[in-house]
Amino acid sequence: MPTAAYLHIPFCRRRCYYCDFAVSIVGDAPPQLAPTVSPSSISNAPTWHSIAQYVDILCQEIISTPTGERSLDTVFFGGGTPSLLTVPQLEQILTTVDRHIGIASGAEISVEMDPGTFDRAKLHGYSQLGVNRISLGVQAFQANLLAACGRSHTPNDIHAAVEAIHQVGLQNVSLDLISGLPHQTMDDWNASLQQAIALDPTHLSVYDLTIEPETAFGRQYTPGADPLPSDEQTADMYRLAQQTLTRAGFQHYEVSNYAKPGYQCRHNRVYWENRPYYGFGMGAAS
Template identity: 55%
Template sequence: MPTQGNPIATSAYIHIPFCRRRCFYCDFPISVLGDRVRGEESAMIREYLGYLHQEICRSPCQASPLTTIFFGGGTPSLLSPAQVAAILDLLQKCMGIDPQAEISLEVDPGTFSRSQLRGYAQAGVNRLSLGVQAFQDPLLQVCGRSHQRSDIDKAAADIHEAGFENWSLDLISGLPGQTLDHWQESLNQAIALEPRHISAYDLVVEPVTVFGKRYQPDVPPLPSHDLASAMYQMAHDTLTSAGFDHYEISNYGQPGYHCRHNQVYWRNQPYYGFGMGATSYLGQRRLSRPRTRQAYYAWVDHLPQNLEECPVDSQSDRWLETLMLGLRLAEGLSLDALRQEFPAPWINQLIKAAQPHITAGHLYFEGDRLALRVTEGFLVSNSIILSLWNSQA
């Protein structure tokens, strides 16, 4: 019987680590296949799915059906509908899937057909996430993306024609050479395609990426800090005016279409992770899989001992994760929920440490909830969270 501090996981992330090429900003664990290879034609993909199936079958699972499933990558739309269906059938057999579950699949323009989308829907997928990133061909080329603007329009048309009402579109701000006009155009074009959800991420330059070798943050051709902040404010103003709720730092959804799966992460709730490089959070243990295929295959051969050997998160680690993730949401943190898991002096110190930020207009209390102001607090969220964390030392 799970305790209050150790709830049952009802969400699963499935990592599909294959792409046609590696984007210049990407540090995800992936394998590059080239532009012509697809799921059932690729021996590499078939081998990987065999190990993925083994991991799902051999993992210790709690007796509760899944309410959210997310196929991420990589490019899951390189898989055939039959391959996606086989994974969902296995999850149904091993864990059960709630009839009302949100089942998301990431897709890239130029990697799927309308009939393929219909096959995903028949398999049980009911939400898509389209990786657009930008609407200008020069910016797409700068990013190393494999698609063009024309592919975006076709992808959106196919999504609508295939009957997907619940779908999201991803954009990135702060790209090399990107201007405010570029960003406004991308936001307007995204809205015109009528997704129910839009993710607008600020570029993070990771050291091991092509961008990390070419550019330095806040140095041209990357936007200045002030320009990046202006892009953030522009996204908020444009998308909220179009009827999207700014419900998380980088995410906007129409009412009823906030991503249920990602809210599991932001609320620091347990979840399963399956596949190369995936992380699970079960029994207050975070377990990361190896980031290369061969190491992952060897890891699968030693299940289920892997999870049992993983240390339990300390209370202070859980406290930091809860603050860091929960304050990303516009709804913020429930003090009542915090009091059920963490010592009262920690809560009291949090309230005390929050006061200067409340005075500055970045945080606010509403009832029992502590939240960042949208957008004033979101813009400086990292420094606020660090300040709150340091106050506990």
């Protein structure tokens, strides 16, 4: 039976230009979940209130899933932007998972988070619920590159996010970076790698941009054509990442992932070792 679970939280403030994931856009306004709001008063368009409804349905899906006797060793919240969940919403989901399936003592509980979508209070609440690994969607450290791919955060947001994570005592931190972005130079890429290392993460995920059909990038760009780096340049970026991160003490344990000793993502290894896992939520597969 599975000992890992992936839970998809499909909500984002906006859609990044490269994204073809199953997401719903809720905008930038913070949630105001007033008790006077009823489901019948909510439009069909995704709103912040849709998140609360989705959490209820997600929990129903978990409860209706046949399970075995083995507790979960890894729980991974992906998206979308799971850090849009309030602390009570995350608690509702984790409580449901623990009661219906079971979460083992010492389980790895990861949450994908975007800079600018959380503060120290939310992080503290997540930590109190058992979250012990953060995957932060940095992507780049240059403001022009972040804007070029539709990200909603700034370089300052990145540094503030990592500082807040460390302030609440969460030590297992992964940073996501993307190579091959429009207008990205080798100097940009090297600078992003160096700045990421300086933030002292335990893990780095380094992805080469894929231009997917029906995305904003897919409608605008041709792979390998200006302003995208050439195939040779992106190959050089891959090699530079491998060399730079290895010298910095990271182990290259999977195509796109690097970890300090003892910090390989246990959930990633479930996928790569072809072990069974539960998938809950919109677009998730088991």
